[in-house]
Amino acid sequence: MGAQLRVYKRRIKSVTATKKITKAMEMIAASRVVKAQRKVAASTPYATELTRAVTAVGTGSNTKHPLTTEAENPTRAAVLLLTSDRGLAGAFNSNAIKAAEQLTARLEREGKEVDVYIVGRRGVAHYNFRERKISEQWTGFTDAPSYGDAKKVAAPLIEAIEKETADGGVDELHIVYTEFVSMMTQTAVDSRLLPLSLKEVAEESPTKGEILPLYDFEPSAEDVLDALLPRYVESRIYNALLQSAASKHAATRRAMKSATDNAGDLIENLTRLANAARQADITQEISEIVGGASALADATAGSDK
Amino acid sequence: MAAELHVELVAADRSVWSGEATLVVARTTSGDIGVMPGHQPLLGVLESGPVTIRTSDGATVVAAVHGGFISYADNKLSLLAEIAELSDEIDVQRAERALERAKSDADAFAERRADVRLRAVAAR
Numbered sequence: 543m544g545a546q547l548r549v550y551k552r553r554i555k556s557v558t559a560t561k562k563i564t565k566a567m568e569m570i571a572a573s574r575v576v577k578a579q580r581k582v583a584a585s586t587p588y589a590t591e592l593t594r595a596v597t598a599v600g601t602g603s604n605t606k607h608p609l610t611t612e613a614e615n616p617t618r619a620a621v622l623l624l625t626s627d628r629g630l631a632g633a634f635n636s637n638a639i640k641a642a643e644q645l646t647a648r649l650e651r652e653g654k655e656v657d658v659y660i661v662g663r664r665g666v667a668h669y670n671f672r673e674r675k676i677s678e679q680w681t682g683f684t685d686a687p688s689y690g691d692a693k694k695v696a697a698p699l700i701e702a703i704e705k706e707t708a709d710g711g712v713d714e715l716h717i718v719y720t721e722f723v724s725m726m727t728q729t730a731v732d733s734r735l736l737p738l739s740l741k742e743v744a745e746e747s748p749t750k751g752e753i754l755p756l757y758d759f760e761p762s763a764e765d766v767l768d769a770l771l772p773r774y775v776e777s778r779i780y781n782a783l784l785q786s787a788a789s790k791h792a793a794t795r796r797a798m799k800s801a802t803d804n805a806g807d808l809i810e811n812l813t814r815l816a817n818a819a820r821q822a823d824i825t826q827e828i829s830e831i832v833g834g835a836s837a838l839a840d841a842t843a844g845s846d847k
Numbered sequence: 848m849a850a851e852l853h854v855e856l857v858a859a860d861r862s863v864w865s866g867e868a869t870l871v872v873a874r875t876t877s878g879d880i881g882v883m884p885g886h887q888p889l890l891g892v893l894e895s896g897p898v899t900i901r902t903s904d905g906a907t908v909v910a911a912v913h914g915g916f917i918s919y920a921d922n923k924l925s926l927l928a929e930i931a932e933l934s935d936e937i938d939v940q941r942a943e944r945a946l947e948r949a950k951s952d953a954d955a956f957a958e959r960r961a962d963v964r965l966r967a968v969a970a971r
Binding site for chain 2: 585758777
């Protein structure tokens with residue numbers, strides 16, 4: 543076997559092994575997307591009912607709450623960025639980080655100081671590498687977030703917004719996550735979580751246009767709102783975490799699919815080259831034999847005379 | 848046919864129970880409250896505790912609810928809880944062990960949670 547041919551054979555073997563791995567990862571990601579989507583669907587009833595309740599309090603009373611009142615001169619804002627713990631997901635993390643950076647730049651243009659909170663090792667690594675300050679970070683649960691994780695993330699954020707701005711609190715809370723539109727499309731979006739505009743909530747509510755009854759609040763509208771709003775924020779963060787997880791798995795699936803396809807193309811090309819090299823070896827061998835034989839024939843023909 | 852109300856018991860990550868009922872008893876921060884069909888629209892904060900649902904076929908469903916809300920309007924009652932379990936899903940031995948552990952660790956929150964679970968089972 544020629545040296546050239548051996549090199550090609552070796553490369554084909556290694557690419558085939560890689561292809562097997564990416565194919566397996568693609569299939570794992572595909573099954574996880576389905577699971578993650580199911581979790582998003584399972585969390586919907588709670589979110590819907592909660593939104594309905596918030597709408598009811600918002601429209602049924604004139605209660606003021608720190609989580610719904612806008613500061614006159616917002617000077618500090620918190621940005622919560624959701625990324626994943628692991629890479630191999632195409633542009634998933636860089637898109638989310640880019641969206642967060644655009645949002646940060648916009649907020650800074652508006653004269654606000656920005657505190658960054660990050661979920662996911664990838665985002666943390668990005669900010670640490672650039673030696674930027676991270677107010678708080680969470681890692682380790684991005685593949686399958688639980689409601690407890692969402693609570694853990696929400697707690698310091700709610701605390702920060704309830705604190706006075708002068709004592710290190712924030713006036714606004716923004717969240718950047720990757721929305722799961724479909725298997726093929728996931729978009730990084732940013733939205734303002736707090737202060738909550740009750741009017742917007744009412745518009746987003748699935749019961750739009752329905753006239754809500756006059757509720758009897760137990761114990762009082764203020765207390766209900768007090769208890770309700772943090773739960774609402776938690777549920778929004780939970781939903782964002784779940785969507786982000788589903789998007790990550792979909793992005794991984796797509797990235798791994800194109801890796802598998804590329805490996806297939808590469809193997810095809812290398813096989814062609816290997817065939818050509820083998821053919822060249824054979825041709826050379828034949829011409830060597832033919833050349834050698836005719837030289838021998840010439841030599842014997844000469845000595846006979 | 849007796850009047851009925853539609854009940855949805857939902858936890859943060861799943862829908863726990865839904866169906867028709869004639870009476871729902873839950874504990875709000877200002878005391879136990881019973882809701883029957885035709886109740887005035889209500890929105891209340893729940894204490895952690897057992898919730899009793901009398902279904903329209905006479906059976907009783909008990910669930911351990913750890914904090915949350917009750918809302919009733921248009922003959923539809925929703926119980927929202929971060930964590931909710933039906934009493935038949937609760938593993939009594941595990942809850943007892945959790946109670947012991949919580950007591951020895953002086954973890955008031957976990958103790959309360961285990962206690963609510965056990966009370967829900969007892970009320971079954």
